[in-house]
Amino acid sequence: xxxxKKIYHYYGKAKALEEISLKIEEKALDAVIGPNGAGKSTLxxxxxxxxxxxxxxxxxxxxxxxxLKAHKITKKGISHCPERRRLFFDMSxxxxxxxGAYPVKNKEVYKAMKNFVYELFPRLNERxxxxxxxxxxxxxQMLAIARALMSKxxxxxxxxxSLGLAPKIKKRIFDVIEKIKQEGTTTLLVExxxxxxxxxxxxxxxxxEGKIEMRGTKKxxxxxxxxxxxxxxx
Amino acid sequence: MLNLKIVKEKMxxxxxxxxxWVKTFTGSLTIFCLLILFVxxxxxxNQSFTHVFLRQFSLAMIFAIFAASWDLLxxxxxxxxxxHAIFFGISGYICAYLIKYQSFPIxxxxxxxxxxxxxxxxxxxxxxxxxxGPYLALGTxxxxxxxxxxxxxxxxxxxxxxxxxxxxxxxxxATPVIEYFILFIFMILTFVILIQISKxxxxxxxxxIRDDEVGSDASGINTTKYKIxxxxxxSFFAGLAGGFYALYIGAVNPTGNFGTVLSxxxxxxxxxxxxxxxxxxxxxxxxxIFLEYALIEIGVVEIGNLxxxxxLYKFAIFAVILIVIIRFAEHGxxxxxxxxxxxxxxxxxxx
Numbered sequence: 001x002x003x004x005k006k007i008y009h010y011y012g013k014a015k016a017l018e019e020i021s022l023k024i025e026e027k028a029l030d031a032v033i034g035p036n037g038a039g040k041s042t043l044x045x046x047x048x049x050x051x052x053x054x055x056x057x058x059x060x061x062x063x064x065x066x067x068l069k070a071h072k073i074t075k076k077g078i079s080h081c082p083e084r085r086r087l088f089f090d091m092s093x094x095x096x097x098x099x100g101a102y103p104v105k106n107k108e109v110y111k112a113m114k115n116f117v118y119e120l121f122p123r124l125n126e127r128x129x130x131x132x133x134x135x136x137x138x139x140x141q142m143l144a145i146a147r148a149l150m151s152k153x154x155x156x157x158x159x160x161x162s163l164g165l166a167p168k169i170k171k172r173i174f175d176v177i178e179k180i181k182q183e184g185t186t187t188l189l190v191e192x193x194x195x196x197x198x199x200x201x202x203x204x205x206x207x208x209e210g211k212i213e214m215r216g217t218k219k220x221x222x223x224x225x226x227x228x229x230x231x232x233x234x
Numbered sequence: 235m236l237n238l239k240i241v242k243e244k245m246x247x248x249x250x251x252x253x254x255w256v257k258t259f260t261g262s263l264t265i266f267c268l269l270i271l272f273v274x275x276x277x278x279x280n281q282s283f284t285h286v287f288l289r290q291f292s293l294a295m296i297f298a299i300f301a302a303s304w305d306l307l308x309x310x311x312x313x314x315x316x317x318h319a320i321f322f323g324i325s326g327y328i329c330a331y332l333i334k335y336q337s338f339p340i341x342x343x344x345x346x347x348x349x350x351x352x353x354x355x356x357x358x359x360x361x362x363x364x365x366x367g368p369y370l371a372l373g374t375x376x377x378x379x380x381x382x383x384x385x386x387x388x389x390x391x392x393x394x395x396x397x398x399x400x401x402x403x404x405x406x407x408a409t410p411v412i413e414y415f416i417l418f419i420f421m422i423l424t425f426v427i428l429i430q431i432s433k434x435x436x437x438x439x440x441x442x443i444r445d446d447e448v449g450s451d452a453s454g455i456n457t458t459k460y461k462i463x464x465x466x467x468x469s470f471f472a473g474l475a476g477g478f479y480a481l482y483i484g485a486v487n488p489t490g491n492f493g494t495v496l497s498x499x500x501x502x503x504x505x506x507x508x509x510x511x512x513x514x515x516x517x518x519x520x521x522x523i524f525l526e527y528a529l530i531e532i533g534v535v536e537i538g539n540l541x542x543x544x545x546l547y548k549f550a551i552f553a554v555i556l557i558v559i560i561r562f563a564e565h566g567x568x569x570x571x572x573x574x575x576x577x578x579x580x581x582x583x584x585x
Contacts, residue, residue, distance in 0.1 A: 048452060074454030086449035088442045098435070099442045103454040151454055 001026045001186055002047070002078075002155055007056035007066075009039075009046055016042040017053070018210040024155070024188060029181040031189040031201035033231065039210040040190040041083050044157045047188075048080035049073040060155070075103045079153030083160050085144040089133030093124055096132050096143055100150030109152060117146040120176055138169035145176065149185070156180065156187045162196060174200055194231035198222075206231075259576050264513075271418060275411045284410045289482075292410070294523035295417040296478045299424045300496075301503035301515035303471035308501075309509035310432050311464035312444025313363075314371040317378030318500045320358060321469040323492035324381070325351040325476035330400040330486040340404065344477040351473020352466050359465030363458060366447075378497060385488035399487030406481040417478060421516070424471055428512045431467070440464055441510070472500075495549070502556055508566020517568050522552065 002024040009017040016039045024030050032040050045051040047058060049070035058066040065073050074080070079100075088096050097114060104110050118125040121142045127135065132143060141161055148156060161177065162170040170193065178200045181187050191197035198204055198218045206214040206227070214224065221227050255261040275288055304318045328347035332338040338346070362373045385394050407413040431437050442450040443457050451457055480486045503522050507514020530545040544551075563570065 050448065050451060069456075070451040071454050071456040074452070079454075080452040082448055082452050086446045086452065088445035088449060090445050091438065091441055095438050095441075098438060099450060099455065100453050102439070102450075147449075147453065 001028075001061060002188070003059040004047070005057040005059070007043075007046060007053045007058065009042055009051060009053050011042075015210055017046065020056070020207075020210075020212055022205065022212070024186060027181075027184055027186055028203065029178075029187045029189065029201050030203045030205065031191055031197040032205045032207050033191055033194045033197050034207035036192070038207045040207055041159055043207065044080060044082075044159050044188070044190055047073075048078055048157055050080070050082075074151060074153075077152075077154035078157065079148040079151050079155070080157045081144050081148035081159060081161070084163065085140050087132045087140055087143055087147070089131070091132060092129050093132055093135070093143055094128045096147050097124075097150050100147030103151045110150075113150050113152055117149050120149075120179065121146055138165055138173070141165060141169075141173055142176070145173070145180075149180065154186060156185050158187060158189045160190060160192060162191060162193050170196060194227075198232075259579065260572060263572070263575070268422070275414050288410050288414055290523055290527045291520075292414050292417045292482060294520045295414075295421040296475050296482060297499060297503060297523060298421050298516040298519035299471055299478070300475035301500045301507075301519050302424060302428050302512055303468045303475065304500035305504040305507075305509065305512055305515045306428055306431070306440075306471070307464055307468035309504060309511070310437060310444065311440040311461065311468075313461060313464060314367065315374045315468075315497070316371045316501070317374030317376070317494075317497050318468075318472055319492050319494065319496035320374070320378045320381055321351040321354055321472035322476035322479065322496055323378075323385075323486075323488075324354050325473035326480035326486045326491040327385075327394075327400070329477040330403055330480045333403055333481075334400050340406065340481065344474070344481075347477045348470060348473040351469045351476065354473075355465040355467075355469025356462065359462050359469075363461050363465075375494070375497070378492065378494060382488055382492040382494070385492060391488075397488060399485060399490070401485035401487075403481060403484045403486075405484060406478065413482070420474070420478070424474070425513060425516065428471070432510070432512055436460075436463075502552055505556070505566060506559055507568045508563075511566060511568050514566050514568035517571075518566075525551075525555075 002022070004020055004022040007017055007020045008015075020039075020043060022030075022043075032043060034040050042051065046053045046066075049065070049068055049072070053066050056066065057064060060073075060076060060078060063076070065076060065078075068076075070080075088099060091099075097117065101110050101113060104113065123139055124142055124146055127139065132140065135143060141163075145158065145161060148158070158177065161173050165173065174196050177187065177189065181200070189197060189201060198221065201218070203217060204215065204221055205212050206221070214221065214227070222232070256265055271291070274291060275284070277283070300318070300322060303321075304315060307318075308314050325347040328350045329343045332343035332346060333340060358374070358377055362370060362377070365373045384390055386397055391397070405413060407416055432440075439450070439455055439460055442453070442455065443460060447457055476491065480491065483490065499522065503518030504515045506518035506521055507516070526548055529548045529551065532544045534541050534543045536542075559566070
């Protein structure tokens with residue numbers, strides 16, 4: 001579905017991504033794990049068009065998208081749930097969702113998506129009229145994911161959904177991510193919490209200092225001594 | 235695009251919507267204020283009343299339109315403009331030029347000058363939109379200063395009527411009372427349109443850009459496009475106010491129509507009422523115009539050996555008020571004021 005071929009990205013002279021190649025199959029749930037500053041968020045920003053890659057090619061459903069602007073890429077069916085949520089804090093929960101559905105022109109689809117995300121996150125339905133800035137951290141993350149889902153994406157990019165959340169709420173968020181995957185949305189997840197990410201993802205890519213160092217399924221990676229030591233702490 | 239059926243439905247819903255709105259507290263209060271404004275000209279036929287006091291109301295209405303246009307751009311869309319006088323002044327100049335030198339009718343001149351202001355909004359918005367936050371504020375401020383200097387001095391200025399500007403323009407209407415009502419209608423129209431815009435989906439999109447630009451980008455919103463729309467819409471109403479102002483004063487000159495003071499007036503008025511409220515701009519406009527009027531009326535006051543000319547120091551007083559607002563009522567005084575009034579009202583009714 002998504003194919004990234006030898007992407008390079010620099011911030012000024014600092015190299016953020018180096019020769020990244022990645023392939024995501026339809027209906028898969030892939031995770032990119034790695035330490036802080038490895039370039040995980042940059043990778044998602046490059047895919048969704050918030051940054052333009054300096055070199056390389058990105059193909060989505062057989063079409064090149066690496067030169068497109070962010071809003072055009074969203075229209076093609078890639079939805080990005082950015083790091084630190086980036087909600088519209090002064091607006092109500094319902095308005096946030098409405099903006100998430102901006103590319104959806106069909107009213108029926110909009111209503112169906114609204115029902116879908118409210119079913120996924122009943123809490124948001126309760127707080128429909130509340131200002132997004134007054135939600136708790138967990139609820140804000142739910143809203144961020146829900147907003148990204150509203151455009152009915154073919155590919156969902158999730159950036160650090162567990163950031164700053166209590167372990168119990170993290171688990172709940174990850175349950176929902178698994179559910180989204182089961183509903184058939186292809187998902188690319190970027191996560192620091194390797195244990196949680198490896199639990200739900202089919203393919204795991206390890207990103208370190210802008211390079212993909214390792215990849216494989218959970219079983220394959222668990223055997224690697226370095227992964228064990230650094231990321232799983234066994 | 236424009237579905238006639240939906241428009242028709244909305245039109246049918248309108249009377250019942252209006253009825254339910256009037257029944258709300260803010261609705262009835264608004265109607266009450268509008269009624270007061272409506273009967274104001276009939277209170278006295280005294281020459282000094284109509285030609286001095288009533289004209290202050292007309293001036294306040296012009297500035298209400300101007301401040302509301304600023305609020306749309308800065309309060310709702312989050313694009314900070316410190317140079318709103320650009321649109322105000324350019325429209326005033328075009329309007330004055332067309333009437334005086336091309337002998338266009340007043341209304342056609344106002345329409346043309348407003349359209350020109352929109353083009354200026356486009357032309358200025360386009361290069362400046364790469365700037366964000368305080369940098370945009372500085373950019374707009376610089377742009378207005380450049381225009382001011384362009385009109386004031388240098389070789390271009392001679393061609394642009396120099397520091398003298400254009401004077402002896404006809405008034406907006408034959409009498410101050412008619413002028414008052416024309417501005418009254420335009421003010422109501424402006425506020426209805428701007429408030430509806432801020433409540434519509436378009437307004438929600440603008441607010442989302444203000445709240446988080448990356449977030450709206452990631453949601454598939456073409457932020458550049460909408461920011462330019464906001465600039466154009468805002469400059470439309472600023473241009474309208476500018477055209478009226480030129481005719482109200484009866485003359486245009488660089489400092490009077492392009493001065494930075496005008497941009498700050500818009501900021502002062504809109505932030506007194508509260509950003510992103512739109513109607514707060516009207517409250518602020520009336521407050522500051524009448525405060526200015528009062529300070530000039532008070533004039534020189536002698537305290538002991540000191541003679542203080544309040545008219546001269548009005549800007550110092552305005553600045554103090556602005557600082558007090560920023561410190562104690564960050565979100566303006568309109569909303570708290572309405573809440574207090576509602577409490578008082580409920581108390582009086584014994585609820």
